[in-house]
Amino acid sequence: MHDPILQLSAVHTHIGEYHILQGVDLTVPRGGLSVLLGRNGAGKTTTLRTIMGLWKASAGTVRFEGRDIAALATPDIAQLGIAYVPESMAVFSDLTVRENLYLAARNGPLQEARVEWIFGFFPALRKFWHYPAGNLSGGQKQMVAIARAMVEPRKLLLIDEPTKGLAPAIIQSLIAAFAELKQTDTTILLVEQNFSVVKHLGDTVSVMDDGKVVHAGAMRALVEDDKLQQRLLGLSLSAHQ
Numbered sequence: 403m404h405d406p407i408l409q410l411s412a413v414h415t416h417i418g419e420y421h422i423l424q425g426v427d428l429t430v431p432r433g434g435l436s437v438l439l440g441r442n443g444a445g446k447t448t449t450l451r452t453i454m455g456l457w458k459a460s461a462g463t464v465r466f467e468g469r470d471i472a473a474l475a476t477p478d479i480a481q482l483g484i485a486y487v488p489e490s491m492a493v494f495s496d497l498t499v500r501e502n503l504y505l506a507a508r509n510g511p512l513q514e515a516r517v518e519w520i521f522g523f524f525p526a527l528r529k530f531w532h533y534p535a536g537n538l539s540g541g542q543k544q545m546v547a548i549a550r551a552m553v554e555p556r557k558l559l560l561i562d563e564p565t566k567g568l569a570p571a572i573i574q575s576l577i578a579a580f581a582e583l584k585q586t587d588t589t590i591l592l593v594e595q596n597f598s599v600v601k602h603l604g605d606t607v608s609v610m611d612d613g614k615v616v617h618a619g620a621m622r623a624l625v626e627d628d629k630l631q632q633r634l635l636g637l638s639l640s641a642h643q
């Protein structure tokens with residue numbers, strides 16, 4: 403693959419005494435949307451946290467634009483242009499949507515043009531701009547969490563299971579926003595368990611199991627190969643279709 407923005411090679415991560423990532427090889431091409439699939443406990447979140455330096459890789463390399471960032475501190479990794487949206491929808495409930503975004507702008511004041519650009523993806527945020535984020539629905543909070551990661555130009559967004567627990571209509575509006583966002587020059591790495599959510603969204607896909615990437619390739623190839631889907635995703639397919 404030519405000029406990947408992110409490349410993990412033989413990455414191992416230990417959490418306490420547990421050996422969670424056991425030699426992860428993961429390539430994210432520059433531009434578009436890459437999906438990281440896998441069942442519960444496969445190691446997807448640990449992979450994102452390792453990229454962000456929230457867990458330290460005990461072996462292997464994490465290359466961002468060619469530079470090994472595995473030993474860098476999290477703020478320095480963020481400063482390179484990587485933002486992480488954790489699964490827990492980290493928003494400040496008592497603060498308004500505006501204040502949530504305002505606090506996320508670390509390199510100067512919130513730019514009005516940037517806010518308008520974000521409203522284009524998530525129109526609901528305009529409506530609730532002066533509402534406390536805690537009053538919003540789960541889907542709207544997720545939009546605030548993603549918007550916080552977008553307040554400044556980013557090269558790479560890491561987004562962990564944004565659709566988890568959301569109603570189908572809200573999932574559709576998130577899918578539409580990602581489809582728009584992937585046309586911009588931001589690269590997205592999206593963790594998902596539900597294949598049906600990402601099968602028309604992802605450009606490339608990696609599948610994890612037991613702390614390793616067990617398949618990587620074009621999303622279209624996986625969509626068109628029923629047997630491969632059954633073999634790789636049998637559990638999640640039967641759970642979601």
Ligand SMILES: Nc1ncnc2c1ncn2[C@@H]1O[C@H](COP(=O)(O)OP(=O)(O)OP(=O)(O)O)[C@@H](O)[C@H]1O
Pocket residue numbers: 417418420422440441442443444445446447448449595
């Ligand atoms: N803080 C922790 N302490 C001990 N074990 C952990 C910790 N965090 C994760 N694990 C273990 O690491 C393994 C991988 O977890 P991880 O959250 O990365 O998986 P995942 O693929 O993101 O799954 P999920 O979809 O459930 O979030 C699991 O077995 C989990 O129990």
